Amino acid sequence: MNGGPAITVRGLHKYFGRLHVLRGIDLVVGRGEVLVLIGPSGSGKSTLLRCIDFLEEYDQGEIWLGRDLVGYRRNAAGRLVRDRDAAVSRVRARMGMVFQSFNLFPHKTVLENVIEGPVIVKGQKRDEAIPPAKALLDRVGLSDKLHAYPTQLSGGQQQRAAIARALAMQPEAMLFDEPTSSLDPELVGEVLEVMRGLAADGMTMIVATHEMGFAQEIADRVMMIDHGMIVESGRPEQIFGAPAQERTAEFLRRVRH
Amino acid sequence: MGYNWYFQIVWDYREVFFRGAEVTAELTIGALAISLSLGLALGLCRSSRVGFVRWPAALYVELFRSTPILVQLVWIYYALPILSGVQMGNVLSAAVGIGLHSAAYVAEIFRAGIKSIERGQMDAAKSIGMRYSAAMRRIILPQAVRRMIPPFINEFATLIKLTTLGSVLAVNELLHESENLINNTYRPLEVYTALAIVFAVIIFPFIYLSQRLERYWRVRG
Ligand SMILES: Nc1ncnc2c1ncn2[C@@H]1O[C@H](COP(=O)(O)OP(=O)(O)OP(=O)(O)O)[C@@H](O)[C@H]1O
Ligand SMILES: [Mg+2]
Numbered sequence: 198m199n200g201g202p203a204i205t206v207r208g209l210h211k212y213f214g215r216l217h218v219l220r221g222i223d224l225v226v227g228r229g230e231v232l233v234l235i236g237p238s239g240s241g242k243s244t245l246l247r248c249i250d251f252l253e254e255y256d257q258g259e260i261w262l263g264r265d266l267v268g269y270r271r272n273a274a275g276r277l278v279r280d281r282d283a284a285v286s287r288v289r290a291r292m293g294m295v296f297q298s299f300n301l302f303p304h305k306t307v308l309e310n311v312i313e314g315p316v317i318v319k320g321q322k323r324d325e326a327i328p329p330a331k332a333l334l335d336r337v338g339l340s341d342k343l344h345a346y347p348t349q350l351s352g353g354q355q356q357r358a359a360i361a362r363a364l365a366m367q368p369e370a371m372l373f374d375e376p377t378s379s380l381d382p383e384l385v386g387e388v389l390e391v392m393r394g395l396a397a398d399g400m401t402m403i404v405a406t407h408e409m410g411f412a413q414e415i416a417d418r419v420m421m422i423d424h425g426m427i428v429e430s431g432r433p434e435q436i437f438g439a440p441a442q443e444r445t446a447e448f449l450r451r452v453r454h
Numbered sequence: 455m456g457y458n459w460y461f462q463i464v465w466d467y468r469e470v471f472f473r474g475a476e477v478t479a480e481l482t483i484g485a486l487a488i489s490l491s492l493g494l495a496l497g498l499c500r501s502s503r504v505g506f507v508r509w510p511a512a513l514y515v516e517l518f519r520s521t522p523i524l525v526q527l528v529w530i531y532y533a534l535p536i537l538s539g540v541q542m543g544n545v546l547s548a549a550v551g552i553g554l555h556s557a558a559y560v561a562e563i564f565r566a567g568i569k570s571i572e573r574g575q576m577d578a579a580k581s582i583g584m585r586y587s588a589a590m591r592r593i594i595l596p597q598a599v600r601r602m603i604p605p606f607i608n609e610f611a612t613l614i615k616l617t618t619l620g621s622v623l624a625v626n627e628l629l630h631e632s633e634n635l636i637n638n639t640y641r642p643l644e645v646y647t648a649l650a651i652v653f654a655v656i657i658f659p660f661i662y663l664s665q666r667l668e669r670y671w672r673v674r675g
Binding site: 319 | 575577578579581582583585588592593596597600
């Protein structure tokens with residue numbers, strides 16, 4: 198691995214039909230950095246994360262994972278064209294994504310969920326994939342749930358399993374899209390605890406969240422997004438303590454009420 | 455209600471029913487093979503992200519759903535040979551016709567099943583680096599197939615009933631054999647009643663099974 202940034206986004210625009218959802222996003226995430234995205238509902242945080250993982254095609258701009266363009270490649274004439282499915286998947290495999298609604302595979306046990314990527318994508322043997330998967334599940338506190346099905350778990354357990362599933366691919370970066378928003382309040386802590394551990398281990402992370410306390414605690418940098426544009430970004434103590442933009446201050450007043 | 459029922463006649467001519475049932479079974483199996491294989495292919499095509507894969511399949515489905523199956527059958531039996539020079543026998547024509555017709559419905563069941571899986575499943579599969587084909591095969595289809603089984607069984611029951619249309623092509627399935635029998639015995643009430651009962655006895659268990667499965671899986675998610 199080189200010393201360059203982990204993720205680079207340049208001049209990103211995204212439309213849903215005529216709706217202009219991302220209007221020129223530029224950001225650079227360094228290796229090991231934790232970037233937290235905040236902003237009102239509908240501001241484009243999820244869309245930005247989904248574009249980075251190329252779950253949404255973007256209309257303009259560039260997204261780089263390390264030195265590799267995400268989703269597109271340059272053809273002989275130097276124009277950007279949609280990359281082949283195989284190439285897109287290879288880039289995606291290097292990023293982990295955690296969703297608000299967990300999205301575990303309901304027909305597979307927790308352990309099967311976690312080894313699915315290593316076995317199917319990386320081509321490891323089941324026997325090879327199981328020990329590290331168990332270690333990961335141990336790390337997120339699910340050693341006793343290896344053979345449970347997702348429906349048999351609490352929301353917090355499901356989300357921790359989903360994090361383990363993403364980590365099993367040994368990603369260069371993790372993307373979190375409101376990982377605790379659909380959890381009962383008493384289950385939020387256990388998921389945040391796992392994320393804290395990841396950050397401490399130097400994982401590169403982009404986290405969209407409405408948990409302002411957690412954002413302040415875990416972030417190296419906080420970025421305020423509104424109407425598909427970056428309002429401001431800075432150290433958490435600056436954004437939360439002395440926001441430069443009135444829109445940020447107003448948003449924070451509203452969420453803290 | 456002064457009619458004197460004489461069901462003995464049905465028993466006396468039971469051979470005729472067995473013969474007819476055999477042909478009905480042949481028709482069913484032949485049509486089912488076509489219906490399932492073509493229906494699955496069409497359903498996958500209709501779920502494709504690629505327009506020129508999706509459109510022909512959509513056209514097929516709409517065409518076969520918006521014309522009467524009787525017209526399709528006689529068209530395949532009488533018109534197709536003139537156009538193509540290939541004359542299939544009446545049994546094969548009926549099996550192909552019913553199969554092609556049913557395939558349109560199987561395709562819809564298949565597409566609806568795939569569509570019923572939340573988009574987050576494909577997202578999650580992609581996010582760990584799975585390709586579209588692997589995600590379909592390992593994540594989407596295994597979940598979708600379970601939801602498709604009850605409507606599939608229903609469609610199978612419908613298909614068995616449709617085989618009676620083979621009679622218009624003079625295929626000696628149950629209905630046609632029954633009509634022949636009536637011509638000899640002048641006992642339409644007994645024969646048609648027996649025929650209806652035979653079909654009900656064959657088909658009811660499938661419909662029952664389909665309903666039970668649907669309820670079972672609704673409860674278990
Ligand atoms: N698949 C889609 N089709 C059409 N519009 C969409 C789609 N996904 C999102 N949008 C729209 O894009 C805008 C940005 O949505 P996005 O989900 O990115 O916001 P968000 O910042 O994540 O909001 P929240 O905090 O509620 O999660 C919204 O106006 C939303 O309605
Ligand atoms: Mg969102």
